[in-house]
Amino acid sequence: xxxxxxxxxxxxxxxxxxxxxxxxxxxxxxxxxxxxxxxxxxxxxxxxxxxxxxxxxxxxxxxxxxxxxxxxxxxxxxxxxxxxxxxxxxxxxxxxxxxxxxxxxxxxxxxxxxxxxxxxxxxxxxxxxxxxxxxxxxxxxxxxxxxxxxxxxxxxxxxxxxxxxxxxxxxxxxxxxxxxxxxxxxxxxxxxxxxxxxxxxxxxxxxxxxxxxxxxxxxxxxxxxxxxxxxxxxxxxxxxxxxxxxxxxxxxxxxxxxxxxxxxxxxxxxxxxxxxxxxxxxxxxxxxxxxxxxxxxxxxxxxxxxxxxxxxxxxxxxxxxxxxxxxxxxxxxxxxxxxxxxxxxxxxxxxxxxxxxxxxxxxxxxxxxxxxxxxxxxxxxxxxxxxxxxxxxxxxxx
Amino acid sequence: xxxxxxxxxxxxxxxxxxxxxxxxxxxxxxxxxxxxxxxxxxxxxxxxxxxxxxxxxxxxxxxxxxxxxxxxxxxxxxxxxxxxxxxxxxxxxxxxxxxxxxxxxxxxxxxxxxxxxxxxxxxxxxxxxxxxxxxxxxxxxxxxxxxxxxxxxxxxxxxxxxxxxxxxxxxxxxxxxxxxxxxxxxxxxxxxxxxxxxxxxxxxxxxxxxxxxxxxxxxxxxxxxxxxxxxxxxxxxxxxxxxxxxxxxxxxxxxxxxxxxxxxxxxxxxxxxxxxxxxxxxxxxxxxxxxxxxxxxxxxxxxxxxxxxxxxxxxxxxxxxxxxxxxxxxxxxxxxxxxxxxxxxxxxxxxxxxxxxxxxxxxxxx
Numbered sequence: 001x002x003x004x005x006x007x008x009x010x011x012x013x014x015x016x017x018x019x020x021x022x023x024x025x026x027x028x029x030x031x032x033x034x035x036x037x038x039x040x041x042x043x044x045x046x047x048x049x050x051x052x053x054x055x056x057x058x059x060x061x062x063x064x065x066x067x068x069x070x071x072x073x074x075x076x077x078x079x080x081x082x083x084x085x086x087x088x089x090x091x092x093x094x095x096x097x098x099x100x101x102x103x104x105x106x107x108x109x110x111x112x113x114x115x116x117x118x119x120x121x122x123x124x125x126x127x128x129x130x131x132x133x134x135x136x137x138x139x140x141x142x143x144x145x146x147x148x149x150x151x152x153x154x155x156x157x158x159x160x161x162x163x164x165x166x167x168x169x170x171x172x173x174x175x176x177x178x179x180x181x182x183x184x185x186x187x188x189x190x191x192x193x194x195x196x197x198x199x200x201x202x203x204x205x206x207x208x209x210x211x212x213x214x215x216x217x218x219x220x221x222x223x224x225x226x227x228x229x230x231x232x233x234x235x236x237x238x239x240x241x242x243x244x245x246x247x248x249x250x251x252x253x254x255x256x257x258x259x260x261x262x263x264x265x266x267x268x269x270x271x272x273x274x275x276x277x278x279x280x281x282x283x284x285x286x287x288x289x290x291x292x293x294x295x296x297x298x299x300x301x302x303x304x305x306x307x308x309x310x311x312x313x314x315x316x317x318x319x320x321x322x323x324x325x326x327x328x329x330x331x332x333x334x335x336x337x338x339x340x341x342x343x344x345x346x347x348x349x350x351x352x353x354x355x356x357x358x359x360x361x362x363x364x365x366x367x368x369x370x371x372x373x374x375x376x377x378x379x380x381x382x383x384x385x386x387x388x389x390x391x392x393x394x395x396x397x398x
Numbered sequence: 399x400x401x402x403x404x405x406x407x408x409x410x411x412x413x414x415x416x417x418x419x420x421x422x423x424x425x426x427x428x429x430x431x432x433x434x435x436x437x438x439x440x441x442x443x444x445x446x447x448x449x450x451x452x453x454x455x456x457x458x459x460x461x462x463x464x465x466x467x468x469x470x471x472x473x474x475x476x477x478x479x480x481x482x483x484x485x486x487x488x489x490x491x492x493x494x495x496x497x498x499x500x501x502x503x504x505x506x507x508x509x510x511x512x513x514x515x516x517x518x519x520x521x522x523x524x525x526x527x528x529x530x531x532x533x534x535x536x537x538x539x540x541x542x543x544x545x546x547x548x549x550x551x552x553x554x555x556x557x558x559x560x561x562x563x564x565x566x567x568x569x570x571x572x573x574x575x576x577x578x579x580x581x582x583x584x585x586x587x588x589x590x591x592x593x594x595x596x597x598x599x600x601x602x603x604x605x606x607x608x609x610x611x612x613x614x615x616x617x618x619x620x621x622x623x624x625x626x627x628x629x630x631x632x633x634x635x636x637x638x639x640x641x642x643x644x645x646x647x648x649x650x651x652x653x654x655x656x657x658x659x660x661x662x663x664x665x666x667x668x669x670x671x672x673x674x675x676x677x678x679x680x681x682x683x684x685x686x687x688x689x690x691x692x693x694x695x696x697x698x699x700x701x702x703x704x705x706x707x708x709x710x711x712x713x714x715x716x717x718x719x720x721x722x723x724x725x726x727x728x729x730x731x732x733x734x735x736x737x738x739x740x741x742x743x744x745x746x747x748x749x750x751x752x753x754x755x756x757x758x759x760x761x762x763x764x
């Protein structure tokens with residue numbers, strides 16, 4: 001598989017889009033907006049589940065609204081019952097020794113990330129971030145004044161994080177390491193042995209660990225999820241970030257959470273109060289229903305994604321695109337070097353000619369010029385149709 | 399003393415940003431100090447929002463800047479104030495605090511931020527610290543020459559509820575043009591103005607409109623405090639940094655709350671104005687009864703009272719706290735003898751009884 005071969009051909013891309021090529025988040029938004037304006041486009045771009053929020057969650061939200069519960073401003077750290085439900089889940093399912101007072105409810109996982117960067121980092125600090133990365137980290141880190149230090153992951157490792165690569169990147173300025181497992185955009189996981197070795201490094205070098213586990217319920221066997229905060233001695237130096245968006249198809253409700261030592265959560269809560277006050281009350285009641293209600297919906301959605309993943313991988317095989325097997329989330333990170341067109345241009349080509357939205361790897365790191373992130377958040381027949389369309393265009397340009 | 403690396407990091411941030419411990423109010427506390435009005439969301443808004451929820455409109459990310467129809471509604475309301483705005487130039491935020499942070503963080507870096515005293519009531523000093531900007535206190539009638547500054551302009555004023563006069567606005571406009579300054583116009587109280595008070599928004603002045611970022615909320619509608627929905631708007635050429643920051647912070651605002659704001663209309667606005675006027679009248683009736691002077695309320699939310707004869711703002715606030723009721727006080731109100739009382743919905747009668755008890759103690763002691 002290739003990550004840096006020079007593309008053989010170029011495609012004419014509008015200047016306004018080309019101007020955004022180096023800004024991952026802006027590029028993703030621009031492509032998404034372009035797709036929204038393209039009739040009959042199939043979106044395999046954003047990480048927004050196409051599945052509906054389960055009906056019992058909607059019913060609970062409406063019941064809270066109708067009972068007047070949603071009128072009452074929430075405490076800054078969140079609805080106490082929701083904080084308790086989060087803590088209960090993390091204790092029982094993930095082995096993280098947290099109580100309700102160690103939980104902060106945030107406006108989606110994204111706000112949690114933003115708060116963490118502002119609350120934990122300062123100018124002069126370095127934070128280690130796996131490469132490729134979810135590029136929305138960039139602005140949050142930049143605003144803290146800290147420096148992001150990429151840690152390379154490789155397709156031949158399934159984008160697992162090698163402890164020796166992490167250790168080589170540590171300097172006296174390293175304050176924190178950000179982990180995301182399963183990963184975005186790669187859908188790789190950090191294997192338990194590597195995660196334990198990285199935990200040892202964090203202890204040895206006295207590093208903060210920010211563990212983004214937003215996809216923890218979307219792990220496909222035989223892979224298993226392990227929370228680093230559950231490892232001995234790690235809770236005191238780890239903030240776990242998660243949310244309801246991906247596991248319960250609740251992106252629109254904007255509920256996430258941070259979990260860690262209570263005294264640390266207290267300061268992050270004070271910061272949140274200044275930045276955004278509190279999370280919308282109706283959303284918190286919806287989240288409470290999600291966490292305390294029946295959990296069959298999570299398994300059902302996971303099964304749907306697993307079936308779609310199989311369709312997508314068969315399709316990529318047919319298209320001749322290589323990939324590291326995805327172990328979680330709902331993405332495939334695929335190598336399109338064989339096409340001979342840069343991923344940035346190929347994304348535009350696929351959108352303009354095949355009407356299929358896919359994000360280029362460069363939206364997740366400069367190195368990934370030949371790679372594509374494909375989300376399979378469409379019904380199976382639509383995925384099949386997308387593959388057909390892509391095949392037609394790729395055959396024309398191959 | 400905590401020593402873990404996490405504790406050290408947050409303690410450093412707390413010092414850097416001036417964050418103080420969050421003390422939760424005691425049980426049965428009544429808050430007459432803040433901006434929350436503790437109103438019930440009307441049935442009409444609840445049912446329309448419920449329909450949107452049932453139709454799965456709240457399930458997914460909305461359009462990044464916000465639901466288009468709600469952005470259009472904001473643009474329309476700004477148009478009624480004489481400010482030409484397109485829906486594309488409106489960002490829906492997760493509440494007014496987030497709107498303020500967006501404006502200050504997206505535009506404050508590398509500038510001097512000029513803050514009038516009343517801006518402290520809305521947390522602007524901390525937001526400026528979070529932005530790494532230099533802060534300079536100012537008075538709006540005597541703005542200093544600071545090229546490329548960012549001026550926070552709360553209008554109506556959160557301390558008094560008063561609006562700037564047209565002449566004041568013209569002077570500030572001329573200053574902004576001369577200094578090439580950016581203005582963050584905090585219009586969060588416009589929807590609460592009490593007749594005959596009217597606002598002359600600075601963004602309506604075409605000479606300076608290209609330099610104004612506006613923020614505001616939906617408090618002209620009842621019962622949306624806890625729904626966390628507000629807006630930020632400005633000229634297209636300026637709005638990019640705020641949009642980018644919004645994406646980095648929360649991607650989009652909660653869909654359910656956006657549909658709630660969209661559900662409210664003229665009927666809800668009219669109904670709540672009458673209810674709010676009654677509550678303000680209840681506050682002034684108490685003050686009349688016990689002989690506390692107050693300024694003619696300019697908004698349907700706040701009454702500013704002169705408690706000099708009762709020991710002054712700090713002493714009255716302290717006695718109020720002992721009685722389980724909070725009132726706003728301090729330098730941000732412009733006069734140490736003043737307190738600000740919020741005419742909330744739930745708990746107002748009880749809160750006023752406690753206020754009366756606190757004031758009575760002061761009268762006895764003085």
